[in-house]
Each structure stands twice: as C-alpha cells, then as structure tokens.
Amino acid sequence: MMVKSTDHGGAAPNVALDKFYRLYAAIGFLPIMLVGLIVLFAIFVPHFLVLPNVLNVLRSSSYLVILAVGQMLVLMVGGFDLSVGAVVALTSVSSALVMASLKGQMTDQPALIILIGVLAGLGCGFLVGLVNGLCVAFLSVSPFMVSLGTASIATGSALLLTNGIPVYGMPVGYVDGFGRGLWFKLPSAVYLAIAIVAIVFVLQNFTRMGRYIVAIGGNLQAAIVSGVPTRFYLVATYALCSVFASISGLALTAQIGSGQAAINSQLTLESIAAAVIAGVSLKGGVGKVEMVALGALFLLILTNAMDLLTIDPRIQTIFLGVIVVLAVALDELSTRSTRRV
Amino acid sequence: MRYAAPIVATAVAMTALALSGTANAADKWWPAKIYNLDSGSAKESEYSPLEKAAKPWNICVLFPHMKDTFWVAADYGVVEEARRMGVNMTLYEAGGYENLPKQLSQFDDCMAGNFDAIIVGPISEAGLDKKIKEGVAAGKAIISTVNPVSKSNVTSKMTVDFDTMGEQTGLYLMNYLKSKPAKVATFPGPAGSGWAEDFLKGFKKAVDGKSNVTMLGDKFGDSGVAVQLGLIQNALQAYPDMNVIWGCAPAAEAAVGAVAQAGRKDALIMSSYENQAMLDSLKKGEILGFATQYPVLQGRIAIDTAVRVLEKQPYVKSAKAIPDMISKDNMDKINLGLVLAPSDFKAVFSVKAAM
Numbered sequence A: 001m002m003v004k005s006t007d008h009g010g011a012a013p014n015v016a017l018d019k020f021y022r023l024y025a026a027i028g029f030l031p032i033m034l035v036g037l038i039v040l041f042a043i044f045v046p047h048f049l050v051l052p053n054v055l056n057v058l059r060s061s062s063y064l065v066i067l068a069v070g071q072m073l074v075l076m077v078g079g080f081d082l083s084v085g086a087v088v089a090l091t092s093v094s095s096a097l098v099m100a101s102l103k104g105q106m107t108d109q110p111a112l113i114i115l116i117g118v119l120a121g122l123g124c125g126f127l128v129g130l131v132n133g134l135c136v137a138f139l140s141v142s143p144f145m146v147s148l149g150t151a152s153i154a155t156g157s158a159l160l161l162t163n164g165i166p167v168y169g170m171p172v173g174y175v176d177g178f179g180r181g182l183w184f185k186l187p188s189a190v191y192l193a194i195a196i197v198a199i200v201f202v203l204q205n206f207t208r209m210g211r212y213i214v215a216i217g218g219n220l221q222a223a224i225v226s227g228v229p230t231r232f233y234l235v236a237t238y239a240l241c242s243v244f245a246s247i248s249g250l251a252l253t254a255q256i257g258s259g260q261a262a263i264n265s266q267l268t269l270e271s272i273a274a275a276v277i278a279g280v281s282l283k284g285g286v287g288k289v290e291m292v293a294l295g296a297l298f299l300l301i302l303t304n305a306m307d308l309l310t311i312d313p314r315i316q317t318i319f320l321g322v323i324v325v326l327a328v329a330l331d332e333l334s335t336r337s338t339r340r341v
Numbered sequence B: 001m002r003y004a005a006p007i008v009a010t011a012v013a014m015t016a017l018a019l020s021g022t023a024n025a026a027d028k029w030w031p032a033k034i035y036n037l038d039s040g041s042a043k044e045s046e047y048s049p050l051e052k053a054a055k056p057w058n059i060c061v062l063f064p065h066m067k068d069t070f071w072v073a074a075d076y077g078v079v080e081e082a083r084r085m086g087v088n089m090t091l092y093e094a095g096g097y098e099n100l101p102k103q104l105s106q107f108d109d110c111m112a113g114n115f116d117a118i119i120v121g122p123i124s125e126a127g128l129d130k131k132i133k134e135g136v137a138a139g140k141a142i143i144s145t146v147n148p149v150s151k152s153n154v155t156s157k158m159t160v161d162f163d164t165m166g167e168q169t170g171l172y173l174m175n176y177l178k179s180k181p182a183k184v185a186t187f188p189g190p191a192g193s194g195w196a197e198d199f200l201k202g203f204k205k206a207v208d209g210k211s212n213v214t215m216l217g218d219k220f221g222d223s224g225v226a227v228q229l230g231l232i233q234n235a236l237q238a239y240p241d242m243n244v245i246w247g248c249a250p251a252a253e254a255a256v257g258a259v260a261q262a263g264r265k266d267a268l269i270m271s272s273y274e275n276q277a278m279l280d281s282l283k284k285g286e287i288l289g290f291a292t293q294y295p296v297l298q299g300r301i302a303i304d305t306a307v308r309v310l311e312k313q314p315y316v317k318s319a320k321a322i323p324d325m326i327s328k329d330n331m332d333k334i335n336l337g338l339v340l341a342p343s344d345f346k347a348v349f350s351v352k353a354a355m
Helices: A015-027 A029-044 A051-076 A084-103 A110-139 A143-162 A172-179 A188-206 A208-218 A220-225 A230-256 A267-277 A289-308 A313-339 B004-027 B069-085 B100-112 B125-137 B162-177 B195-207 B225-238 B249-261 B276-283 B295-310
Strands: B032-036 B043-047 B058-063 B088-093 B117-120 B141-144 B156-159 B182-187 B213-218 B244-247 B268-271 B289-292 B318-321 B324-327
Touching: A015 A029, A029 A289, A029 A313, A051 A084, A051 A188, A051 A208, A051 A230, A051 A267, A051 A289, A051 B225, A084 A110, A084 A143, A084 A230, A084 A267, A110 A143, A110 A172, A110 A230, A172 A230, A188 A208, A188 A230, A188 A289, A208 A220, A208 A230, A220 A230, A230 B225, A230 B249, A267 A289, A267 A313, A289 A313, A289 B225, B032 B295, B058 B069, B058 B100, B058 B295, B069 B088, B069 B295, B088 B100, B100 B117, B100 B125, B117 B125, B117 B295, B125 B141, B141 B295, B156 B295, B162 B195, B162 B244, B162 B268, B162 B289, B162 B324, B182 B195, B182 B225, B195 B213, B213 B225, B225 B244, B225 B249, B244 B249, B249 B268, B249 B276, B276 B289, B276 B324, B295 B318
Parallel strands: B058 B088, B058 B117, B117 B141, B141 B156, B156 B318, B182 B213, B182 B244, B244 B268, B268 B289
Antiparallel strands: B032 B043, B032 B318, B289 B324
C-alpha cells in the first residue's frame, strides 16, 4: 500500500499527525469514526452505554449486518440486489405459514415443525437468488432490472399468501427461545450475524470463490479469459445473497412473532448504504466483510443515539442522508490519497 | 320406503329455509348509525339500505390497494352488499398510495367500460378532481368512500375524521386511568402522511394538559412492523418509565412483543385504528383497545348509495362514519361484522349478479 508522501516544504514532519494519517490510510475512516461516535455518545447520550441498550443495538443491527454482507458479495461481482427486502418479506410469510399449518397436524413435534418452516423460508430465498443469478449470468440482463422484477414477484407473492393479515401460530419455542431469546446473555440474532460474518471472512480470504468474486467484479472479461467459471460463481453469489436475506428474515420473523408481508420497505436501501459506507465499491471488485458489519452497526448506532436524544425523526432522515454522502465522499478521498504517489 | 322421498325433500327444503334464514339474519347489518351532513351540520341518523336493486346495475370500484386488512374489510363490504342487492361489481386496486397515475388510468377504464356508477377510495382528492368532473359530466354516479373529499363535486361521499378517532382513544385512556399517572410515548405512523398527524392531534386533544399525563415524545416512522419495532425498542431504552404506548396498528403490534421482551408487561398498548392483528391482540388481552371507523359498513353504504342514485331514490350526499373505541369491555356489544372481514375472507375483485 502506498502512503501519501506529504509535502512539508522542508519543515520537520509532524510525527503525530503523520502517524494518524498512516493509521487512517491503513484501516479507513469508518472504524475511527465509529469509536469516536461511541465515546461521544457514551458521554452525552443518556441510557446509551448501559447493558439493555447495548443488547438492543446489537440485536437490531444483526438483521442488517446479515443482509448487508450478502449485498456486499453481489456488489463485489459488479451487480446489485434490490430484492433482499422482498426476500425478507417472502421468507417471513412462507416460513410462518408452513409452521402455522403444520402446528395442527404435528402437535408434539415443535422441533420438526420449526425445521420444515425454516427450510421453506430458505428455499424461497434460494429460489429468488437463483432466478437473479441465472438471468444475470446467462442472459446478461442488468442486475438492477432483474432484481427489481424479482422483488416485485416476491412482494406480490407474500401479499397474495397473506391477504395483508399477519400470520400467527409459530411454535412458542421459535419465538421465545430463538426470536426473543438470550443465549449466554446475548440476543440469538447476534450469534447468527457473527457466524455469517465469520463464514464470509473465510470465504473472502482463504477460498478460491473469494478470489474469483474479486476477479469477476474487477474485470469480467479478464476473468473469463483467465478461465474462471464466471457463470457458476455469479449464480452462486446471487443465491448466497438471497439465502442470507432469508436468514435475516427468519430471525426478524421470530423476533416479531408473526409472518409479515409488509415487514420493512427500507431494508434493501439500508443494506446498500451499509455496504457503501464500509467502502464497498459500486463498480465491483472491492469489499471487506468486517467493514460491512461495522457499516451496519454504524447506521444502527446513529439511529439509536438519535432516538435516545429524542431527535425529530424527520430531521433524523436528513441527518442519516448527510452521513451517507459524507461517508462515501471521505472514503473516496482516502482511497485516492493512498493511490497517489 | 314410499315416504322417503317426500321426507327427504321436506328435510332438504327445511334445511334450505333455515340456512337462508340464518344467511339473511347475518346479512342484516342495518340500522347502522352514521352522521348525516346534508343539513350542513353533523346529525346522527340511522341508515337502512334498499332491499334489492331493481336491476343488475354495473358498478366499478377503485381502491388504493388491498395490502392490508383495512382495505380487505372495505372490499368485504362492497362484495357482500353487491351480492345482497343483486348488482354486478368490478374492483380495481392501484397497488399502493404511491400509485396515483395507476388509479387515474383505472378511473379511465371504469369510464370506458359499461359501468353505471363508480365508487372510489381516492388516493388523493387533488389528483382525481379532474376525473371526477369528467365522470359526473358523463352522467355517471360517482361515490367517494373512506378517504376524504372536500371540494370535488362527487355525487355522494362518506369518510371519517381521523382526529375524532384519535380523540376516542384518548378519552378512553383517560377514563381507564381515572387519576393514575401515565407516561405516554406515541408512534403515530409516517411523518407527512397526513393521517398519522391527524390521529395524533385528536389523541392529544383528549390527553394533553391533564395533570396525571406526561407526554414523552412523538416517534414518527414508516408503517412497517420492523421499523416500528426499532422505534419502540429504542423508546423503551430512552424512557424507562414509559407505561403507555399509543400508535398506529403496526406500532401496537410490534409493541406487544417488545414489552414482553423487555419485561414491561405493565405497559398499556393502544392502536389508533383497526386491523386483524389488533383484533387478535385484543382477544388475547395484549392491548387495551383500538378505534374503528367501520370500513365494512362504509363499503356496504357505498354500494347502496350507488344503487339509490341510479334508481332515483333518496340518498345521503355527505356522510361520516361514527367511530367507536373497541376494548375488551364492549367487544361483545359491537357488530364486528361491520369492522373487519371474517379472517378466512380472501379479497374478491368481481361479483356477477345472479340472473
């Protein structure tokens, strides 16, 4: 990595500043800003750094972390997945419907009911991802348009299945034990998020697929010429992204306690924002999973602090927008300064 | 068995009679109380429909969407009434409040089709004003329902005041609390939607300035359950002493799980309007209650009004629903068949009159 050579005009270099600059260039601005914010909020925001609130932030950011990690993989292969929010809704509805309908027939087997319901939800997610991937890889359709279309199909299906009525009747253990449960004092969704971040970390850094994803996103033609099975890996990436969205949907459904067709219209854009804040390039080929997890955490911490400060939600949305623009601009500046010699 | 056939025939006939009797009894939704505004001020009056339509009129219905149980309830109202009166009904839904252009083109479809009357739940009055003028000029009966219309020259209109509904919930809360202290946070719905602000205004009219009530803050947000859940979880942290959660139906729904999780089951939960989840939660004792504007009734009255206009019968030009607060105390006294569709009802988009 090249570090910007500062032009001191012959004066002695400011060592401390230079050290900070090297650190900044090495790890990016996000972790520094996150630590700064946490310190700031701990001092100035009442109820911020107390255990119930920390658990609250960790829980609510887990769903977005899982989604954003999937979104990152798709962004890295130079694509877009606008269907993740719709997949969350479809997973929510299908898994809850399957569990509720089996409940009457298999009263004494809650574990099996949960397993079949979870598999039904994951199956829906996998199917949507497969369609996205196949269209992008084999038809070379714009991922933007394909995932917009599949989002519409998934949302419509979820509404058709439910009639707009929340689906109740999931096994009590699924809602209380998993959705609202604490495992070793942490919300269950946090473990899911950590596991997925760990899996993708290994995938990115130690597997062929991780290298191929970077190659495909960096230069598709070059990857094809080099003999990378690009189509297979494109389909796999989109399928993985949708399956992650399904996992997020399953956790969210268990937490809410009912299957919902209108679960959250903002999740898709939030997942893209979290990834881009974390330095994932919209042009493809660049992204680190650990940063994306921090990006999602960053968004949720901001929202939580603003809620605790009881800031008007309309101002909150403006502020979040400013933060996103600022983060992307700063990140672009830092990468430029490291590229310049 | 010489007598078998007559016995069976008699039994079948009696069963059929009994069934039709129960069907008619269940169908009889009138007299229903509404506000009649034709004299210039709101007068409470009893509404009764015509018994049957004189001929199978063709009625076109336009709804903003069918994505929630509220509009499915309004659908149930128009469908059941069309069946009861013997008229043809075709319904188009625009797919969401963001789809005004779609509703406009659906209005054109109604105009181009062979329809005698158009019932519309307008996405926006300003947006539909020109279409309504065209419809009236073409001699169609144009009836607006549920959503407010103030200036457009519709043949007949029915709506409800959201602030009255909000006020109902506030008055009920004050009555329930007696003089017990309450710390209230509100979750009205999307900022800038108009309806969220109106419900809140009504609620505050009833509770603001009362010595035993502290208003902690108003948390606006998108009306998805997940967004509301986030707002409520953060509010539970920000206001450890919050003991009343008032808001839109998805907020109340999210609150049920959130207070259970936070070990705050003492917190009272109220919704400013109705949906299936609220009714289920009320039956389970998870919420204090919710307000209703009787969407099924409004659907039924819209069909009856259309037929009255077409058959030159007297009709109400401007009506308002009288909202009610539904709580566990009065649940068995209220005709829930005018509040929501039965839970197994699936949206119906067309009714063919039996010839």
